[in-house]
Each structure stands twice: as C-alpha cells, then as structure tokens.
Amino acid sequence: MSASKHAQKLRNIAAAWPTDPFRPNVQLKTFLQSLASHPNLTPGAVQAARGLLENSTQKKYPLSSKTLQPASMPKHYERLVQGYERSAQGTGRPWWQVFFGIWR
Numbered sequence: 001m002s003a004s005k006h007a008q009k010l011r012n013i014a015a016a017w018p019t020d021p022f023r024p025n026v027q028l029k030t031f032l033q034s035l036a037s038h039p040n041l042t043p044g045a046v047q048a049a050r051g052l053l054e055n056s057t058q059k060k061y062p063l064s065s066k067t068l069q070p071a072s073m074p075k076h077y078e079r080l081v082q083g084y085e086r087s088a089q090g091t092g093r094p095w096w097q098v099f100f101g102i103w104r
Contacts, residue, residue, distance in 0.1 A: 003039075006046050010036040013049045021088040079103055 014032035032049055035041065051057065068077055086092055097103075 003041055006041050006043055007036040009046050010041065010049060013046070013053055016053060075103070 010032055014029050014036065017027075017029040017032060019029065020027060035045065070076065083092075093102075
C-alpha cells in the first residue's frame with residue numbers, strides 16, 4: 001500500500017478522534033493530522049492509532065468485575081468517571097459535599 005493511502009487512513013482516524021475538553025490547546029487529533037504528512041509514515045503507526053481509537057486492547061482483554069469494583073471501595077471507578085464527566089460539563093459538587101465526603 002502506498003504512503004498516500006496510509007496518510008489518508010490516518011487523516012480519517014484523526015477526523016474521528018474526540019476532542020479533549022481539559023486540554024483545548026493540545027489535541028491528539030492535531031498530532032495525528034501532522035503525523036499523516038510525515039515522509040516515513042508506517043502501516044504500524046496507522047494500525048496503532050486505529051487500535052487506540054477503537055479500544056481494541058480493552059475489547060481483547062476485558063476487565064473483571066473484581067477489578068472494576070474492588071471490595072474496599074466498590075464505587076470508586078464509577079465516581080471517578082462521574083467526576084470526570086461533570087468537570088467536563090463545568091459542574092461539580094458543592095463545597096460542603098466535598099468537605100463531608102458526600103457522594104451522590
């Protein structure tokens with residue numbers, strides 16, 4: 001396959017890449033677009049970017065429920081994801097909930 005086809009595939013992957021709300025000035029999408037114009041672009045780089053976009057490792061090696069919900073803090077990862085999503089929206093917990101350790 002020619003280098004231009006690899007570059008086009010990488011540009012398609014970059015176009016499908018979600019934006020990072022926490023780092024608006026540093027986006028992986030921009031890096032992938034500039035990498036597409038690199039003269040030594042390899043098929044492995046394109047395949048690695050596609051694997052990251054499609055979460056292929058997570059699908060190949062799924063995490064068990066014991067890992068996702070440890071006995072010591074079963075809601076830890078759920079709360080972590082909720083906090084990330086809320087902060088991306090610009091909302092958070094009131095100061096008194098943070099102070100007293102109250103989770104909704």
